[in-house]
Amino acid sequence: MIYLLTIDWLLLLEKLILIAVVVMASLVIAMYETYAERKIAAFMQDRIGPNRAGIFGILQPLADGMKLFFKEEIIPNSSNKILFVLGPSLAMLTAMMTCAVVPWSGDVNLFGRTISLQIADVNIGILYVFAVVSLGIYGVMIGGWASNNKYSLLAALRGASQVISYELAMGISLIALLMMTGSLSLKTIVEQQMQSHWNILYQPLGFLIFFVCALAECNRTPFDLSEAENELNMGYHQEYSSMKLGFYLFAEYVNMFVSSAIMATLFFGGYDIPFFNESAHADLGNWLALFGIICFMLKIGIFIFLFMWIRWTVPRFRYDQLMNLGWKKLIPLALANMLVTGAVILWLHK
Amino acid sequence: MTATEILFWFLSALALFSALMVVISKNPVHSVLWLIVVFFSISGHYILLNAQFIAIVNLIVYAGAIMVLFLFVIMLMNLNANTEPQRNSLVRLAGVVAGGLLLTVMISALRSANEITNSKATMSEGDIGLIQNLGKILFTQYVVPFELSSVLFLSAMVGAVVIGKKE
Numbered sequence: 207m208i209y210l211l212t213i214d215w216l217l218l219l220e221k222l223i224l225i226a227v228v229v230m231a232s233l234v235i236a237m238y239e240t241y242a243e244r245k246i247a248a249f250m251q252d253r254i255g256p257n258r259a260g261i262f263g264i265l266q267p268l269a270d271g272m273k274l275f276f277k278e279e280i281i282p283n284s285s286n287k288i289l290f291v292l293g294p295s296l297a298m299l300t301a302m303m304t305c306a307v308v309p310w311s312g313d314v315n316l317f318g319r320t321i322s323l324q325i326a327d328v329n330i331g332i333l334y335v336f337a338v339v340s341l342g343i344y345g346v347m348i349g350g351w352a353s354n355n356k357y358s359l360l361a362a363l364r365g366a367s368q369v370i371s372y373e374l375a376m377g378i379s380l381i382a383l384l385m386m387t388g389s390l391s392l393k394t395i396v397e398q399q400m401q402s403h404w405n406i407l408y409q410p411l412g413f414l415i416f417f418v419c420a421l422a423e424c425n426r427t428p429f430d431l432s433e434a435e436n437e438l439n440m441g442y443h444q445e446y447s448s449m450k451l452g453f454y455l456f457a458e459y460v461n462m463f464v465s466s467a468i469m470a471t472l473f474f475g476g477y478d479i480p481f482f483n484e485s486a487h488a489d490l491g492n493w494l495a496l497f498g499i500i501c502f503m504l505k506i507g508i509f510i511f512l513f514m515w516i517r518w519t520v521p522r523f524r525y526d527q528l529m530n531l532g533w534k535k536l537i538p539l540a541l542a543n544m545l546v547t548g549a550v551i552l553w554l555h556k
Numbered sequence: 557m558t559a560t561e562i563l564f565w566f567l568s569a570l571a572l573f574s575a576l577m578v579v580i581s582k583n584p585v586h587s588v589l590w591l592i593v594v595f596f597s598i599s600g601h602y603i604l605l606n607a608q609f610i611a612i613v614n615l616i617v618y619a620g621a622i623m624v625l626f627l628f629v630i631m632l633m634n635l636n637a638n639t640e641p642q643r644n645s646l647v648r649l650a651g652v653v654a655g656g657l658l659l660t661v662m663i664s665a666l667r668s669a670n671e672i673t674n675s676k677a678t679m680s681e682g683d684i685g686l687i688q689n690l691g692k693i694l695f696t697q698y699v700v701p702f703e704l705s706s707v708l709f710l711s712a713m714v715g716a717v718v719i720g721k722k723e
Contacts, residue, residue, distance in 0.1 A: 289585070330687060333612045340620025344592070347624070351585065351631045359631060366624055373621075390687060 216319070224325055228305045236459035237267040243459075243514050250518045274452035282445050286352040293349025294446065294453035300342040301460035307331040308467050309393045311477045311498035312484070315491060323495065324393060331392040332380065335468055336373075339423055343369045345457065346425075346432060350442035361442040364525065365432030369423055371532040376419035378540035379412040382547040383472060392468075396476035400484055404475040411543045413473045415536055420465045422532070425458060427517040431525055466509035470502060477502040564604055571597035584630045588623060595619045609687040 241256065241263070248255025256263035281290055309324040328334060343366050350362020386408055387395050399405055406413050422429040433441035443454045470476060477498035478484070484494060523531070574593040581587045595618045602611035694702050 286583075286585075289589075328608060330608050330612050333609070333616065337612050337615040337620055340616055340624075343624060344627075347627055347631070348589070351627075363628060363631065366628060370621065370624060 220319070220321055221325060224321075224323070225306075228310070228325060229302055232302065232305055232460055232463055233456075235463050236456055237271070239459040239462060239510060240270065240455075241267045242510070243517075246511070246514045247518050250515075271452065274449050277448040279448040279450070280445075282353065282355075284354045285445065286354065289348050289352035290445075291450070293345050293352055294443075294450045294457075295345075296348060297342065297345025297457040298453045298460070300338055300345060301457040301464065303338045304335055304461075304464040304468070307334050307392055308464070308471060309396055309476060310502060311495040314495045323499070327391060327393045330390045332384070332390045332395075332472070335392075336377065336380075340369070340373055342423075342461070345454075346442050349446070349454065350432075353442075353445035355445050357438045357440070358442050358444050361432040361434075361438045361444075365425060365442060368425075368429065368431055368528060368532075371529060372419040372422035372429075372536070375415055375532060375536035375540045376423065378537065378544055379409075379415040379419070380472075382412045382540075382544045383409050385544075385547055385551055392471050392476070396471055396478065399475040400478045404473065404478070406473045409473065409543075409547070411539070412547075413469070415540050415543065416473070417469065418531075418536060420469060421513070421516065422528075424461045424465055424513070426462065426513055428520045428523050429528060430522060431528055434522060462510060462513055463506065466506040466513070467502075469509055470505035474505050560604060563600070567597045567600040567604070571601070585627065588626050588630060591626075592619050592623050595623070606686070609690055 244266070245255045245263075247253075256266040259265040259269045281287055306325045307328060309322075309327070311323040314321045314323060346365045347362045350358040350365070353359075383405060384390060386405070387398055389395060389398075395405075425432055432438075433443075435441065438444075443451055446454060477495075479494075479497055479501045484498075487494060490497075571594055574590045574597065577590040578587045578594065581590060595614060599611040599614045599619075602608070602614060
């Protein structure tokens with residue numbers, strides 16, 4: 207027991223508070239993403255959108271959540287009960303886990319302690335994101351199978367094969383980026399971008415491939431084949447009701463937030479304030495970290511808007527088109543990008 | 557007990573329990589899910605040994621890709637107790653013999669591991685599992701076996717495509 211006392215309890219407390227804040231923040235942001243999605247869709251379709259709950263319908267997400275909580279909870283008789291509940295829980299868990307390695311801003315000084323606004327700075331940060339993303343599909347697969355419904359199963363299998371296919375191109379486009387940064391730690395990648403230029407300048411093609419794959423990994427239109435309601439009734443969550451359905455829908459929005467954060471970190475400088483030299487203004491202290499967060503959130507917001515814009519303009523792909531795009535176009539393109547990047551790096555270091 | 561020891565015992569117990577559940581479970585989908593838990597606990601062991609890269613690659617490759625394919629196949633085959641074919645006693649006997657042989661091999665391997673008795677495992681130290689060191693060693697000292705195994709993977713991929721194309 208004596209050893210337990212030697213743990214840095216303050217560090218533990220600090221991390222626990224940070225985890226709670228990050229989880230709460232991503233849930234609230236995901237909530238308001240649903241509102242933003244409905245408003246943006248309404249704007250694009252020349253409608254008004256939700257405007258009944260609160261001013262401008264600002265309380266609409268709360269009303270939606272409340273409605274889902276009070277709905278009757280139905281677990282089909284023929285389903286596998288444990289896995290039926292495990293499915294949405296896993297989807298939500300994996301969606302939340304990715305936030306752990308995102309550096310939200312620079313260090314903050316509070317009560318004489320330097321606090322890093324990143325839950326864990328592991329030296330394999332981006333691989334951790336990758337692992338969690340590849341685990342994310344279990345929620346969909348288990349839920350779809352446990353429902354014991356042919357449409358759900360088909361949708362789950364579609365979703366799984368789509369995620370596996372697009373993971374490859376995503377990984378290869380990342381390798382090109384990592385060859386330049388020479389580090390897998392997200393914090394180091396951001397700090398490098400703060401000192402020189404954003405990675406988007408060096409890796410525009412890599413970013414494009416990464417973005418398309420992120421759309422596919424989040425199951426967003428035009429890649430939402432696992433929710434194709436006109437072919438599959440409703441998709442993998444057809445048998446779900448109440449908040450278990452809400453978890454699936456919500457996990458999608460959390461995923462969208464986190465993948466926007468990852469894209470902003472990898473290619474757009476993370477919490478770097480544009481056209482501003484942070485290292486020359488170190489005397490600003492905590493304000494610098496605050497502005498960093500604001501900039502980071504703005505970048506994330508732009509990406510989330512982009513996701514929604516695409517959803518309401520581009521129609522859904524057919525399944526064979528999806529697979530052709532993934533295997534025959536994106537992967538060769540990503541491989542070419544990787545080879546060219548490698549050759550240029552070799553040439554510059556000659 | 558230090559925090560590391562507590563974690564070690566917890567992960568070991570979890571790994572053994574879920575490995576047993578893989579064998580015991582009646583439902584093949586449950587078996588696959590328990591196998592994923594095994595991979596997680598083994599990855600936890602890697603992290604205790606300060607091999608973060610191996611831990612995460614274990615998760616990406618096994619839990620994230622291979623087990624998804626396992627789950628895929630098992631879900632499509634729709635196995636359950638009624639449709640499972642009854643195997644004859646000869647096949648069962650062969651299974652017992654093969655399993656017993658594997659057990660003897662493993663026991664002899666355990667018995668010959670004399671040099672590790674009375675030595676302590678190095679917990680959360682050593683840096684061979686970190687990505688930089690691992691990469692350097694793979695591309696210098698072990699470059700020939702590394703490249704050979706990648707050629708093996710490539711040939712397996714080409715083989716899979718050829719079999720898939722055969723109509």
